[in-house]
Structures are given as C-alpha cells and as structure tokens.
Amino acid sequence: MAVVGNYPLPPNSNPSPRTKHSQERKQIIYLLQKCKNINQITPIHAQIIRNGHEQDPFIVFELLRVSSNCNSIDYASKVFQQIQNPNVYLYTALIDGFVKSGSYLDGIRVYSQMVEACVMPDNYVVGSVLKACGSQLGLKEGREIHAQALKLSLSSSRSVRMKLVELYGKCGEFEDAWRVFDEMPERDIVALTVMISCYVDHGLVEEARNIFDGVQTKDTVCWTAMIDGFVRNGEMNKALELFRDMQREGMRPNEVTIVCVLSVCSQLGALELGRWVHSYVGKYGIELNHFVGSALINMYSRCGSIDEAE
DNA sequence: ACTTGAATGT
Numbered sequence: 001m002a003v004v005g006n007y008p009l010p011p012n013s014n015p016s017p018r019t020k021h022s023q024e025r026k027q028i029i030y031l032l033q034k035c036k037n038i039n040q041i042t043p044i045h046a047q048i049i050r051n052g053h054e055q056d057p058f059i060v061f062e063l064l065r066v067s068s069n070c071n072s073i074d075y076a077s078k079v080f081q082q083i084q085n086p087n088v089y090l091y092t093a094l095i096d097g098f099v100k101s102g103s104y105l106d107g108i109r110v111y112s113q114m115v116e117a118c119v120m121p122d123n124y125v126v127g128s129v130l131k132a133c134g135s136q137l138g139l140k141e142g143r144e145i146h147a148q149a150l151k152l153s154l155s156s157s158r159s160v161r162m163k164l165v166e167l168y169g170k171c172g173e174f175e176d177a178w179r180v181f182d183e184m185p186e187r188d189i190v191a192l193t194v195m196i197s198c199y200v201d202h203g204l205v206e207e208a209r210n211i212f213d214g215v216q217t218k219d220t221v222c223w224t225a226m227i228d229g230f231v232r233n234g235e236m237n238k239a240l241e242l243f244r245d246m247q248r249e250g251m252r253p254n255e256v257t258i259v260c261v262l263s264v265c266s267q268l269g270a271l272e273l274g275r276w277v278h279s280y281v282g283k284y285g286i287e288l289n290h291f292v293g294s295a296l297i298n299m300y301s302r303c304g305s306i307d308e309a310e
Numbered sequence: 311a312c313t314t315g316a317a318t319g320t
Contacts, residue, residue, distance in 0.1 A: 065312090124312055124313065127312095158315075163315090188315090190316045222317085224318085255318080
C-alpha cells in the first residue's frame, strides 16, 4: 500500500534566488529603519557583509541614511568608501548626511568626486549640493552648479529652485534670488519665508517686513520667521505685537513660535509674560520638546525664578 | 529608493 501520497507542492516551496534575495533585502531594510543608534546598526551591517549584500545599492542606501540620521556620518562615510561604483542615490545620501552634520565642504567635495566619476547628476543630488553651497556661503561653486543644472535641464524642479533662492539669499545676492523666484511657476510661500530670513540675516529687517506684508496667506512658519526676525534684531515689542497679530488672524503658534517668544521674555526679564507663554504648552498640540524645555528653563532662570526652572 | 521644502539665543 502507498504510504507516501503524491501531493502537490505548496506554493513558494522552492523560491527562485531572485525572490529570496528580494525578501532578504526587504527584511534588512526593515531592520535598518528601526535603528535608533549606531550600536544597533553595526550588528546588522555585519550580517549584511556575511550575507554578501555589501554592494546592494538599495541596502547600502538605507545603511547610509540611517547612519547619518544616528549622527554617525563618519560611519556612513566609511561604508560609502567600500562601494565599487556608487550610483547617484548613494552619492545623494552621503551628501545629505554631510549637510545634516554641518560638514558642508565635505558635501561639496563628494559632489565633485561624483562629477569626476562621470556619474550623471539628477535634480535631487543637485538640490543636496546646492543646500551645502548655500549653508557654506559657497557662492562660486553654487553659481557653477547652477549653470551646469541649466545645461542638464535640472533647474526646473521645485527643490532645485528653492535651494537656489536660499543660496543666493544667504549670500546676499538678492537680485539673483528674486530672478530665480520669478521663474517659479507660483508665488511660493516657502521661498518667500526663506527670503524673509535671508534679509534678516543681512540686517535688512525693514525689507523683510515688506516681503512679509506682501504675503497674502501667511502660515505659521511665515509668521514665526518674521517674529524671529524682530527678535534677532532686538525689536522685542514688534515681535510681541506680531505674536498677538497672528493669533488675532486665527493662526496658531507652534513649538518654534513659542521658543522665539520665550526668548523675548528672557531678554526682557518678563516673568509674568513668560508664565503666560508657558501656558501655551499643551494647547494647540504644542509639545514640551527639547527646544521648548530648554527655552522655558532659560526663561525662568533669567527671570530670577530658579524654582520654576525645575 | 529621496525632496511638501521654510522658521528654534545667550
């Protein structure tokens, strides 16, 4: 008698190597994305090498991003150096990492290496390196990359235009900044907010105010940028006036707004005002995050109420 | 596989 039946094979009992690889990749990427610090990354990295995924661009992309996000740009940089022919995504991830850690020159250097390796830039990597140029006041490099982007037809993307506005604005080249702005398809509130901050950076608060007044529908970030502009210029009363105006117009402050206004209270030594601003925490979804917390401690200690600084 | 962006003093 037959003791072994002729059963049909269950589905996926013999997956192709391609499918198996793809599942492993998904699994590794999932594990990487959960990492909160470098100590969680290294064992996964070791496993990646053991399993021969060291050159898999999707996995390496995730490894670079998560390392950068865990403040381990040096680690990301070492990982990158092991890659044989990095593609434009990997270059972008590394440049973003350097920008995030404040190493703008390194970001520009990596872009230059990419160009030397004849890897074709796309609008994402151009946006990343322009961000580095703007933060570094690298006007010369920024202009060259702008010209190159025009030749490659990469200058029409929103992010590239935004970063060009930021580059020229930070460098005080306002004519060029407005020229890029005027080529944008719409009056972009984000770009206008950037311009407000750039004028303030250059001590041109009146000009910033004129731009601000010309914005039809101001959002919280735009209001906050202008409030911060007055704070940085020492015009505390104008900052407070704007804080009232924004709420009169039905706009809610957020954590950043509160940090700015608490800074006003600190500098004025206005304890009662500070307590009132403190009462915003918990309302409107305003959280007691790290920034708000230290602004509160600072305000109370500078206003002479050490016990409330707790 | 990324980019709906921008703003955080003492």
